[in-house]
Amino acid sequence: MATVSAPKQVSVKEDAEALRKACQGWGTDEKAIIAVLGRRNAAQRRQIRHVYEEIYQEDLIKRLESELSGHFEKAVYRWILDPPDRDAVLANVELKKSGNKHHVIVEISCTKNPEELLAIRRAYHARYKRSLEEEVAYHTKGDTRRLLVALVSAFRYYGEEINTTLAKSEAKKLHEAIKDKKFDNEDVIRILSTRSIAQLQATFNCYREQEGTSITKNLPKNSSDEYIAMLRMAVRCLKDPKKYFEKVLRRSIEGIGTDEDALTRVIVTRAEKDLKEIKELYHKRNNVPLDKAVDKETSGDYKDMLLTLLGNEV
Amino acid sequence: MALPVHIEALDKAFSGIGVDEKSLISILTNSNEEHKRSLRKGSSKLFIEDENGFERWDQSSIKILKHQFNRFRDAVVLSLLHPWERDARLIEKAIRKGPKHYNVIVEVACTRSSDQLLGARKAYHSLFHHSIEEHLTHIKGRERKLLVALVSAYRYEGTGVNEDVAKSEAQILYEAINNGDKNKLLDHEDAIMILATRSKQHLQALYRHYSQSYGKTLAQDLEGEGILKDTVECLCTPQTYFTRVLEAAVKEDADEESKRALTRVIVTQKEQLVQEGFVPNKIQDILLGLYKDFLLASIASGDIK
Numbered sequence: 244m245a246t247v248s249a250p251k252q253v254s255v256k257e258d259a260e261a262l263r264k265a266c267q268g269w270g271t272d273e274k275a276i277i278a279v280l281g282r283r284n285a286a287q288r289r290q291i292r293h294v295y296e297e298i299y300q301e302d303l304i305k306r307l308e309s310e311l312s313g314h315f316e317k318a319v320y321r322w323i324l325d326p327p328d329r330d331a332v333l334a335n336v337e338l339k340k341s342g343n344k345h346h347v348i349v350e351i352s353c354t355k356n357p358e359e360l361l362a363i364r365r366a367y368h369a370r371y372k373r374s375l376e377e378e379v380a381y382h383t384k385g386d387t388r389r390l391l392v393a394l395v396s397a398f399r400y401y402g403e404e405i406n407t408t409l410a411k412s413e414a415k416k417l418h419e420a421i422k423d424k425k426f427d428n429e430d431v432i433r434i435l436s437t438r439s440i441a442q443l444q445a446t447f448n449c450y451r452e453q454e455g456t457s458i459t460k461n462l463p464k465n466s467s468d469e470y471i472a473m474l475r476m477a478v479r480c481l482k483d484p485k486k487y488f489e490k491v492l493r494r495s496i497e498g499i500g501t502d503e504d505a506l507t508r509v510i511v512t513r514a515e516k517d518l519k520e521i522k523e524l525y526h527k528r529n530n531v532p533l534d535k536a537v538d539k540e541t542s543g544d545y546k547d548m549l550l551t552l553l554g555n556e557v
Numbered sequence: 558m559a560l561p562v563h564i565e566a567l568d569k570a571f572s573g574i575g576v577d578e579k580s581l582i583s584i585l586t587n588s589n590e591e592h593k594r595s596l597r598k599g600s601s602k603l604f605i606e607d608e609n610g611f612e613r614w615d616q617s618s619i620k621i622l623k624h625q626f627n628r629f630r631d632a633v634v635l636s637l638l639h640p641w642e643r644d645a646r647l648i649e650k651a652i653r654k655g656p657k658h659y660n661v662i663v664e665v666a667c668t669r670s671s672d673q674l675l676g677a678r679k680a681y682h683s684l685f686h687h688s689i690e691e692h693l694t695h696i697k698g699r700e701r702k703l704l705v706a707l708v709s710a711y712r713y714e715g716t717g718v719n720e721d722v723a724k725s726e727a728q729i730l731y732e733a734i735n736n737g738d739k740n741k742l743l744d745h746e747d748a749i750m751i752l753a754t755r756s757k758q759h760l761q762a763l764y765r766h767y768s769q770s771y772g773k774t775l776a777q778d779l780e781g782e783g784i785l786k787d788t789v790e791c792l793c794t795p796q797t798y799f800t801r802v803l804e805a806a807v808k809e810d811a812d813e814e815s816k817r818a819l820t821r822v823i824v825t826q827k828e829q830l831v832q833e834g835f836v837p838n839k840i841q842d843i844l845l846g847l848y849k850d851f852l853l854a855s856i857a858s859g860d861i862k
Contacts, residue, residue, distance in 0.1 A: 439687075
């Protein structure tokens with residue numbers, strides 16, 4: 244369930260005016276921006292942008308980019324975009340970073356339903372004049388490339404039907420690959436990138452029945468091999484996305500310092516989907532509510548934005 | 558007694574692609590039993606002398622006739638189907654029938670627009686309750702990687718090509734073909750990635766750079782490489798590909814699959830053929846009957862206004 248509390252009826256004209264007022268004059272009224280945008284769903288935000296452009300002849304996003312800064316600006320920018328566009332931006336940002344960690348690509352391709360992933364690929368065309376697949380292919384090599392391109396190109400069947408015999412045999416294939424440490428086995432990539440989510444869940448369950456442990460436990464944790472790390476992440480995302488996101492949140496907060504990018508990413512991308520359940524998982528796992536942890540670890544307008552998206556009145 | 562000219566006419570009615578229905582009506586409806594007996598005796602292609610004293614219909618020719626009579630039906634059905642369902646069914650059939658038919662998968666994946674290919678993938682879900690990629694796993698051969706990649710593509714369709722990248726990727730392909738093991742081309746990761754993810758504009762620029770830099774076309778260098786060559790042609794020079802397929806269909810020794818390509822290409826490429834001013838000189842002589850009328854009318858009329 245969503246955590247964002249967007250009222251059913253809004254006046255997008257009033258919202259646009261309020262945002263304009265917040266940006267005028269010296270300084271910016273960040274609280275007003277949070278109060279409006281932080282409480283609107285995707286459709287409403289889109290209408291607000293449209294009306295704002297009509298009335299004031301300028302792009303609201305560009306305006307906000309120039310008025311805001313830091314983590315707060317990043318959060319607002321990602322929040323205000325249409326979800327597919329947002330994910331396209333997140334994917335592009337990650338691909339352009341040096342180093343091989345492409346977990347956002349895995350996350351995006353494995354936690355969305357087929358139509359959502361498609362919309363992201365379209366948004367990527369529109370924004371970057373290239374396909375997501377070719378960018379991923381260009382920025383990666385070897386096994387990592389094979390896995391990521393396959394995941395990103397998938398258009399999985401969306402139905403609930405499962406074939407138990409197939410699930411059993413593919414669970415066995417996965418087990419053999421893991422046992423022999425042949426993780427780059429063709430079948431592994433094929434199974435993970437082509438089967439429907441329902442079929443995969445059945446396969447993972449069969450794996451557990453056959454081997455006594457879950458498949459994620461049998462994949463090496465914290466492997467220095469980038470490909471194996473991606474593989475493990477893909478399995479975790481496909482198996483239980485909410486659990487995966489809880490962990491990303493936990494990791495972003497615990498320890499010294501906060502990984503604002505990860506924190507923003509999870510909250511912004513899940514606030515309209517299943518952040519409520521993720522919060523509950525977080526509370527169960529860490530004995531402290533996520534809201535309290537965010538309150539403690541972040542500050543200023545950035546904090547207020549996150550707390551608002553989490554459903555609080557600030 | 559049947560005149561030789563009637564026997565000849567009967568043979569001719571079945572000896573092309575399609576069936577000369579009018580001729581059959583005029584020959585058979587005017588024949589009495591004796592006439593038909595001499596038609597059967599005279600037609601060595603269709604009938605053989607049975608030891609029990611009658612002219613028996615030859616088994617293999619029954620099969621051929623079945624194909625011949627079905628051509629018009631297939632053209633009608635293919636023409637009427639929603640393009641997404643049509644393409645999904647073409648792909649499913651090709652997967653089922655095996656390696657000789659994989660070029661159809663390449664053809665559909667590479668000559669449709671990105672959104673049309675997407676539509677075909679959606680239709681595939683509805684019709685067969687699996688994704689195309691899943692069904693492609695039935696293929697054990699080395700073509701699988703390329704086919705899965707081609708079918709999963711959602712290529713960018715805008716203009717704007719980075720010529721430097723196109724040139725360097727032309728080089729990658731050149732080296733893969735000429736310096737590497739040609740047998741391993743289907744496993745060459747970079748080559749597959751380039752062909753399966755780059756936009757068609759980009760690949761066409763790459764094709765140009767290849768010819769300029771190496772004095773031969775990429776298609777020429779892939780001569781004999783089956784679906785790799787088909788892939789390159791479909792993406793970069795589709796006209797060449799389709800012309801080749803059409804001409805192969807009407808050759809003397811063409812097999813049934815090649816002949817079926819006639820229906821497929823003319824029906825699915827109708828708009829493009831009309832636009833290019835395709836003239837069916839080489840193919841019309843061998844076409845017969847309603848099937849001929851249907852195909853020729855398809856590429857003569859263009860859209861019904």
